[in-house]
Amino acid sequence: MGMVSEIREVIAERGLGILDPWIGSDGKKKEVLAVLLAGRNLLLEGPPGVGKTLLAKSVAGSLPDIQANDCSFNCDPERADCPQCRAGSRAVVTVHGAKRFVRVQGSPELSAEDLVGDIDPVLAMRYGGFDLRVFSPGRIIKANRQVLFVDEINRMSEKIQNTLLQVLQEGEMTIGNFDVHFQIDTLFISTMNESELAGIETLSEALKDRLERVTIPYPTxxxxxxxxxxxxxxxxxxxxxxxxxxxxxxxxxxxxxxxxxxxxxxxxxxxxxxxxxxxxxxxxxxxxxxxxxxxxxxxxxxxxxxxxxxxxxxxxxxxxxxxxxxx
Ligand SMILES: Nc1ncnc2c1ncn2[C@@H]1O[C@H](COP(=O)(O)OP(=O)(O)OP(=O)(O)O)[C@@H](O)[C@H]1O
Ligand SMILES: [Mg+2]
Ligand SMILES: [Zn+2]
CATH class of the missing domain: 1.10.8.80 (Magnesium chelatase subunit I, C-Terminal domain)
Known part of the structure; x- marks a missing residue:
């Protein structure tokens, strides 16, 4: 089952209750859940310390436990098909709902390699530059079957925003030499501080158009x-x-x-x-x-x-x- 179907089931069962750890208006909780229900990408915008991270963690915490191969892609044991799983059998582990959460801290220094992955030079010598086994996966890949939480997304460089975009949009990516297509199934939740507090970097127009923005106010x-x-x-x-x-x-x-x-x-x-x-x-x-x-x-x-x-x-x-x- 895909992440969107999973979260839809949880919402159908528990409704606004999944966001109970966050204290605030039902109106805001509905906005957050509406975006997730629609299978769209969420941007939480608000001042520091108003519970944006807590909201995202509550979403992960509501997800059911899953069985996953002990590989970087968290492959479903029933249909494992990543380079690591293809290279040899893997142990099956239980991943608890609350642990289905990968955090990426947005910063100007964040590189495409951090996000997507890199080529391991030693393995490249052994297997050749075009073998998928030489690829060491980055954060986005580890977010497969999990919540991908990108904090301060506006602080990432425009180039990285575009890389992220490609993954969000097409669910696939190209790495270096490889014309590979990894379908990454994730619930995307990002945050950004209110514009007047933000650093120099801002959201690219292209990324803005692909995020549903929910503002999180100070509590009453x-x-x-x-x-x-x-x-x-x-x-x-x-x-x-x-x-x-x-x-x-x-x-x-x-x-x-x-x-x-x-x-x-x-x-x-x-x-x-x-x-x-x-x-x-x-x-x-x-x-x-x-x-x-x-x-x-x-x-x-x-x-x-x-x-x-x-x-x-x-x-x-x-x-x-x-x-x-x-x-
Ligand atoms: N609306 C809220 N409901 C429950 N707890 C809250 C709320 N707002 C803030 N808190 C509490 O304040 C602390 C900070 O919350 P959190 O880290 O989620 O904020 P944030 O918006 O992610 O902050 P930052 O912008 O600095 O990353 C936590 O201990 C959290 O429990
Ligand atoms: Mg936070
Ligand atoms: Zn795998």
Missing amino acids: EEDELAILEKYGRSVVAVPDEITRRIVRACQRTRQDKDVAFAASPRATLAIYELCQSFAGLRGAQEASLEDVRSAMDVALSGRLSLSAAGDEYAETGAYITKLKEML
């Missing part, structure tokens, strides 16, 4: 409280009122035009956990606002940055002081 106040409850480590009690103030302080930075890099939900989680450490260090059973202020200094000083700060550290420090006063 209630959702962010739920994120802290579900994922925040809890060793010392944090009164509800204080938790809410932590969330509000972080949310404030996201609305502020002076802030270039706002406090992400990751920062909220950090403050929530650090304030408990500060409480613990003074032997208290419960975190206080003062503990939150100490936590904010640690958690925000390296994260926040202002849009037009002259002396960056001095001004960011002053901004954090203001946030702490408003707490």
Whole structure:
């Protein structure tokens, strides 16, 4: 069964529930699942730390376990047909749903060899340059029968974007000398930060036209409280009122035009956990606002940055002081 049929079955069975680890609106969950149901390529666009990776991992986590040959292509044992399997028999392994996830970090340095594969020179001497056994497979190939997660896709060079395109579009690729056609069956999920935060590289028009873009917003106040409850480590009690103030302080930075890099939900989680450490260090059973202020200094000083700060550290420090006063 192909990946698209697999995910369709899972969605038919569990509906929006497959995205339960991600806390957010049903509307967004529907957009994500609609793209997968249609068998199209997904682009999650949003600020850092809003759960894009978590969403993609939830999709993989919902997939059933499969039997696969222990080769780079994860061949189906029933119809194994890759160069490695053809060269000799392979052990059969069980791949758990959550492990059916291959991550590629987009960067300008990423090469076609990393992505698609390379020729092993030693094997090429032995078998000759046109024998498929000399080919050492790259990340895309390992994503066969798995989720292919491309983080920060916009940071890849245009050349690599085009290579990726060819695979997405035709499900096949050509490598060096070889006129080979590997059908890669994958669920494609990519991410990109909001444009104003992105680096110089952007998405090529051709790639843009082949991705369905779902924007992932910052969580609402209630959702962010739920994120802290579900994922925040809890060793010392944090009164509800204080938790809410932590969330509000972080949310404030996201609305502020002076802030270039706002406090992400990751920062909220950090403050929530650090304030408990500060409480613990003074032997208290419960975190206080003062503990939150100490936590904010640690958690925000390296994260926040202002849009037009002259002396960056001095001004960011002053901004954090203001946030702490408003707490
Ligand atoms: N909407 C959300 N639901 C559940 N957890 C969330 C949500 N947003 C953020 N988190 C939590 O915040 C942390 C960061 O999430 P994640 O790594 O998935 O974000 P991201 O968008 O991929 O970030 P980046 O852009 O930096 O790669 C995780 O611990 C995750 O549990
Ligand atoms: Mg991520
Ligand atoms: Zn194989």
